[in-house]
Amino acid sequence: MESVFLQAGDWAFIASNGSYLLVGTIVTVLLTVTSLGLGFLAGFPAGAIEVYGSGRLEDIVSTVGVVLRGTPIVVLIFLFHFGLPIPDLGDIQWLDIQLSTFVAATLALGLRSAAYQGQVFRGAIQSIDEGQMEAARSVGMTRLQAIRRVVFPQALRRSVPGFQNEFTIVLKDTSVAFAIGLAELLTRAENLYLQPGRGTAAMEVIITISAIYFVLTFTTNRSLDRLEDVYATPGGNE
Amino acid sequence: MSLLRVENVDKSYGDEEVLHDVSFEMDRQDVEVIVGPSGSGKSTMLRCVNRLTEIDDGAIYLDDEEIHGIDENDLRRRVGMVFQDFNLFAHRTARGNVTLGLTEVLGLSKEEAQAKADDYLGRVGLAEQADSYPAELSGGQKQRVGIARALAMDPELILFDEPTSALDPELIGEVLEVMRDLAEGGMTMLCVTHEMGFARSAASTLTFLDEGRIVERGPPEQLFDTPEHDRTRQFLGELTDLH
Numbered sequence: 001m002e003s004v005f006l007q008a009g010d011w012a013f014i015a016s017n018g019s020y021l022l023v024g025t026i027v028t029v030l031l032t033v034t035s036l037g038l039g040f041l042a043g044f045p046a047g048a049i050e051v052y053g054s055g056r057l058e059d060i061v062s063t064v065g066v067v068l069r070g071t072p073i074v075v076l077i078f079l080f081h082f083g084l085p086i087p088d089l090g091d092i093q094w095l096d097i098q099l100s101t102f103v104a105a106t107l108a109l110g111l112r113s114a115a116y117q118g119q120v121f122r123g124a125i126q127s128i129d130e131g132q133m134e135a136a137r138s139v140g141m142t143r144l145q146a147i148r149r150v151v152f153p154q155a156l157r158r159s160v161p162g163f164q165n166e167f168t169i170v171l172k173d174t175s176v177a178f179a180i181g182l183a184e185l186l187t188r189a190e191n192l193y194l195q196p197g198r199g200t201a202a203m204e205v206i207i208t209i210s211a212i213y214f215v216l217t218f219t220t221n222r223s224l225d226r227l228e229d230v231y232a233t234p235g236g237n238e
Numbered sequence: 239m240s241l242l243r244v245e246n247v248d249k250s251y252g253d254e255e256v257l258h259d260v261s262f263e264m265d266r267q268d269v270e271v272i273v274g275p276s277g278s279g280k281s282t283m284l285r286c287v288n289r290l291t292e293i294d295d296g297a298i299y300l301d302d303e304e305i306h307g308i309d310e311n312d313l314r315r316r317v318g319m320v321f322q323d324f325n326l327f328a329h330r331t332a333r334g335n336v337t338l339g340l341t342e343v344l345g346l347s348k349e350e351a352q353a354k355a356d357d358y359l360g361r362v363g364l365a366e367q368a369d370s371y372p373a374e375l376s377g378g379q380k381q382r383v384g385i386a387r388a389l390a391m392d393p394e395l396i397l398f399d400e401p402t403s404a405l406d407p408e409l410i411g412e413v414l415e416v417m418r419d420l421a422e423g424g425m426t427m428l429c430v431t432h433e434m435g436f437a438r439s440a441a442s443t444l445t446f447l448d449e450g451r452i453v454e455r456g457p458p459e460q461l462f463d464t465p466e467h468d469r470t471r472q473f474l475g476e477l478t479d480l481h
Contacts, residue, residue: 134290135325139339139391140315149342154329233329235373 010201024188038110047121068115077108120162124155247296274447318388318396326372358386378409398429
């Protein structure tokens with residue numbers, strides 16, 4: 001197998017399978033979106049509970065976070081795929097994936113992301129000066145009003161850089177769904193060069209999907225930079 | 239009947255006694271200035287009045303009602319506070335700083351709140367800066383927003399916690415001017431400040447607090463010109479020399 005030599009024929013092979021890789025890219029993007037969405041929905045409250053909560057609830061949240069952050073992602077994805085009784089939810093024909101496999105991958109990537117996003121939010125909330133809370137309370141706002149209207153809006157803005165990191169990590173880690181046979185970008189890439197007689201295209205295929213991953217992370221990070229600028233408080237923070 | 243009555247208040251942080259048997263009364267429209275060295279308990283005294291800090295012993299009455307019998311959020315709506323570090327809501331414009339309490343606490347509509355906010359920002363001379371964010375304002379402007387934010391809630395009493403201490407000298411005047419206007423307009427004010435000019439000209443009563451105890455209390459001219467205690471004379475003399 002002379003895979004180190006980049007051959008014109010192999011590039012043509014990839015070009016002719018462009019739509020095949022595009023479907024994989026769509027699965028990768030979908031999995032990133034669902035995982036980050038789950039991560040945000042679970043991570044934001046988790047971060048808030050770690051700051052404002054007390055007793056059992058806070059203990060549970062922080063322990064679950066430690067376990068999720070301390071477990072390799074491939075192990076998590078196996079645990080959710082083989083360990084959870086996820087019913088057969090049928091296939092998504094045009095993406096050629098089993099919905100239950102997609103759900104298992106979303107749970108693993110999403111809950112682990114929640115554990116990290118929770119830390120991002122926790123840090124951001126704790127970075128807001130205590131005087132903000134006091135000022136809100138001193139006009140008669142309840143603690144909950146002060147948290148919701150004064151602390152959270154500022155903490156969310158400060159979370160964008162951390163969220164950016166998390167986005168990049170989750171996007172790239174969708175490739176571990178390869179391990180449970182979900183036909184995302186990496187799985188489809190492998191399917192291509194494992195075809196009989198196409199072994200020489202392995203390097204070209206890998207380079208191609210690397211470029212796709214790069215374009216996805218780069219454009220999203222730029223978009224988030226833009227979002228940060230749009231929502232930044234004029235003049236910066238106090 | 240006094241608006242604020244503080245009776246035998248004690249407060250400690252651990253072994254550190256911050257307030258010891260502090261008692262005083264204020265009538266409506268009084269301007270009470272508390273002075274004292276750093277660590278004398280001045281700020282703690284203010285914070286006990288709106289329950290940002292809880293007293294250990296004694297009682298505080300607002301309009302003859304013990305403040306621990308009042309819902310704390312109602313109490314804080316009735317007792318405004320202006321902070322040394324401004325504590326403006328960093329993510330909201332000057333107007334947004336004033337409207338937040340109006341919509342969230344008083345339940346005003348957005349339009350009503352904005353009209354009221356603009357009115358109060360105009361009163362402190364910041365009509366032009368209504369759309370500016372805190373980070374775009376000077377220290378003196380920030381503090382005037384802080385005052386407008388407190389005023390807009392229609393409080394019965396406003397607490398000023400060293401409102402000019404974080405300001406550059408050339409910005410102090412504009413804040414004191416607003417405070418003087420308020421005093422002349424009949425606002426009841428309890429102020430911790432080192433501004434002796436303000437104390438002398440605007441205060442109805444001056445209190446000298448040292449090591450958590452009231453050393454001397456009376457009309458400002460009495461404390462400045464004929465103090466009973468050497469400690470008062472010494473402290474006020476030093477402050478007046480400095481400013």
